[in-house]
Amino acid sequence: MTIGSPSRATRVSRVAVYCSAVCCSAVCAVGAPAIASSPEGARLSVEAGAQDAKAAQEPPSLYRPGTQVRPRAGAPRVPRDVSATSWLVADVRSGEVLAAHNAHRRLPPASTLKTLFALTVLPTLPAGLRHTVEREELEGIGAGSSLVGVEENRTYRVADLWRGVFLSSGNDAVRVLAALNGGWRTTAERMQDKARALGARDTRVVSPDGYDAPGQVSSAYDLAVFGRAGLRNAEFAEYCATVTAKFPAGGWAYDIQNTNRLLTGTGVARYPGLIGIKNGYTSNAGNTLIAAAERDGRTLVVTVMRPRAGGGFAVYEEARSLLDWGFRAAGRVDAVGSLVPPRPAAAPQAGPESPAPVREEKERAAGPGWPAAGAITGAAGLGAAAVALALRFKGARLARG
Template sequence: MTWTPTRRAARLLSGLALGCLPVALCTAAAVGSGGDGGGSAALPAPAQPAPARPAPALPAPAAPVGGPLLGRPGVQVLPRAGAPALPKDLSGLSWVVSDAGTGQVLAAKDAHRKLPPASTLKTLFADTVLPRFTATTTHKVTDQDLAGTGEGSSLVGVQAGQTYTVADLWRGVFLASGNDAVHVLAHMNGSVQQTVTQMQAKADMLGAHDTHVVSPDGYDYPGQLSSAYDLALFARAGLTNHDFAQYADTATATFPGGHDAHGKAVPPFGIHNTNRLLSGAKGVHPYPGIIGVKNGYTTNAGNTLIAAATHGDRTLIVTVMNPRSGTPEAVYHEAASLLDWGFAAADRTDAVGTLNAVQAAASPHPEVAGAHPHDGRGQVADAARAVADPLPATAWYLGGALVLILAAAGSILVLRRRAARRR
């Protein structure tokens, strides 16, 4: 039989049709089995002959999450021509500058260094618990709800016997960094320990593998750790939620009163956000375009901060952990200088890594799920929603494989008919 171009084309298409199917199915299985347990079952891989003498399995080296440069010690930055220099006198033990929309990490220092997070861990608490209750849900606080709040904790002033809305409690968490409000919400969620377990699962799902959760409020407990990289993940995930962004962006609010220990009425009182880049205080000016997110301080952690700001259509997230300069309010000044650098350098640097793609959880309240159209939160939410969902990805691969197979089969049939006519 003579080998003709027609037959070559037919064989090529036939091989493509047969070869693409296992690739598509294997790829679909890999995508569909990800997520938090809600994917489809993995498809079996094609059978392979067993080797006569199997080699011993060696553990694969763990690659740094976000890219190899983020696993290196020291400052990582890849400036292009004309890029501004990084700020001088940055004393934070660890910091990260990232683009909330694209997920690109523009610069970092010891991004995965595990350090005590202090109250910045409340962002992971909010990522985990905030979607579980509507803002208008009410709860009468009991003594048990407040049990276990660490000695010397920051408090907003929640009182047993008083009824609060969930929105009241979240304002107590974000503005006053109230550990009492955290414990009440954790008990509403089932228990403190259940909430800790869920937070750890949420961190693992986000790819925040530097984080070990011991308490939901960030209090100084042995072994409670996170990293500048992980805190950026928590902020990016949170900013896709309208309520999270709104609480993080609130500078002042009124907290409900109640009655003191002697039964005397306590009127409502004002609370101020302790994030000074938002509210301003002690020589720190509010940062232009600031949208939160959360600050913290403990003896072991020192000062920690997650700051996000929007200029134009770009939102940046900066995390700073434990500045060592001794300068008053150093964490705010260093974060502000990193934000300035990030906005100036964003188009003049190559990324040194990336934040894991984060998919916003489906909100049970569509009316509050969308972001404000006039600020940077819409950009963050749009970027998160653009992440492919595992199930549609599986369908895409299978559908694409089927279309390709049918197209190839049709082409083979047409070519064979033409060849038959020639003969």
Template sequence: MITGLSYRTAVSACSLCVAGVLALTPATAAAGSRAGDPAPPPRVAMPGPSLLYREGTQVRPHRGAPEVPEVSALSWLVADAGSGEVLAASEAHRKLPPASTLKTLFALTVLPALPGGLQHTVRYEELEDVGEGSSLVGVEEGHTYQVADLWHGVFLSSGNDAVHVLASMGGGWQATVDRMQAKARSLGALDTHVVSPDGYDTPGQVSSAYDLAVFGRAGLHNPDFARYCATAEASFPGDGSPYPIENTNRLLTGEDGVAPYPGLIGIKNGYTSNAGNTLVAAARRGGRTLVVTVMNPQVGGGFAVYEEARELLDWGFAAAGRVDPVGSLDGLRAKSGSATAVPVAAAASGSPDDDSGWSGTAVVAGLSGLGAGAVALRLRAKGNRAPRG
């Protein structure tokens, strides 16, 4: 029984509801419904960003896919660097100290504005605030360096002294912090809070396996970044003559008994007493590039970060085409052209891994239709109750 509405009003309500539902129908379904049109090809639905916020290992294997290795890291992620699809992850958005892997964001932010051939004479005040116990490449006051030399110091020796000089050249320490924070937000890296651009242990400074993979992937699109992060050895200017420096990423160099990984592109490793060992790395095999992040392994000693990254890379290459993505490194990126950066996750509704494929535009249109129907019904009911004159 319908209460408070006439039969005719009820019919109108149904019509308006149907209009709203039709508005909610995905455009792909409508396009495929025309006579003579071929059926749309099958596609893998991308789960909502919130799937990667769940606890534990997230993976969507096909039958016969290799099992994800058991690793001890507090957080890790494996993604396709080309498509951005996340193949598997564990605690991807857990906020942890990043150590020197944060230098990837520093490079993304500062490197484009400083040509490698530019020369700079170091001043005392540029080095006075380098943190105690920092890793250093050996930058000295009064010496003149090419910017390219300083970037070798950043990527190979993880030199905080080189970071301080480059940050000064780029506008100053706090200005660099602010620019790094803005860069992270523009890339959809919403877990990262920058306090010290060199990754030095500082209260409140955090990132995540997801964000570091975003930074590493973005860096590979910059030819200078990609060249620096893949360099195993270089010469650094010193008193009288240059001296050799070597990349501290053992997975790249094969030092200290760590076997080099075939096809490794590099990127960045880090360590502090608070962060433990951290690593973001990329490797290429068979025309496919993977990026992996490993944060703070709990067993196996100081080199476990490399061995766990090796296991995850091996799995990622073996699992290619045999797992569905559990998310995307583009999933939280701000919408292009919008006045305000709005993460995709903020606009998402429904279940965390909604596979419906309905676009945001369709949802808005459908809700607008339903809303208009509700308003019309309200006005009509009010009109039916009004006295006649």
């Protein structure tokens, strides 16, 4: 065993260890506060993770099967005569869902899907635009489709075509408007994007007119979302509330009437205060309906999908029962959900179309923010200083030895 000064190799090894220790300490000392204060660091919390897991295990009540309602003392009972496979009642102003039954069950929507078509295409086409229909634009209309009477080589205003959509549920009018919007497939894709933007996750668009197509589905929840959004569009609200209109036929025009029986009072009693929106029927979907009414300053929207009893008028009578219940129950039940799409937890309290989430994504994509960048820069600086100090120490020791 040799006693005395350490060898050169030993001194260099000690310097290396010293440098490593200094650098690691600097990074830990500076980086730890930044990690602890960042959202990413916060998400590492065991408590937060447990809460997230618990929330994931408890789905919102609207996703549960059966009837969902939270009555207070004295609240009226949900009508028992409603046989629909799926239905929903909501307040238009707040978006609160007062009650629902199988709200997210995916079913064929029939012509109620035309509400999503209108929400997507209305903003792109001026009402006064005149268009001469070409033969190709009327190709592909499904057998047995409802028609308003659009003819090739005839010129129509866009507003005429929209009345054909809302009043007569004309699939021929939908075809022409879709052609003006970029084509059938493009329109379906844009409708799908619009549904997602509105928070309607149950809807899959295959045929923009609502004609039966494999895989095409929606839900009572999504249809209520479309109806609520439509009432916020002045053109949509006007068209869906129109009872009768004239449809051009060259040098003359003929009368068309809205097929929503609660609005016209045809075959059933007209519902007081009804303001639209859209009905539908196919052999696969059965009867479907989105209806909105106003009473005493409150506006409600109901959706009814596929009644299982009562015949062809049942969809209207069941909507009537649900509207009556909704107006009586307002203020006496707690909401079981909302038609307003959920916001990310970290997003500011802004409207559903707020650009804030987009800005947040851009900032995340650009890299760490100033606190994190400062921590990294500071750690690097301290590490470099430590290395320089150690090398200087090493040089002095080697010079002496």
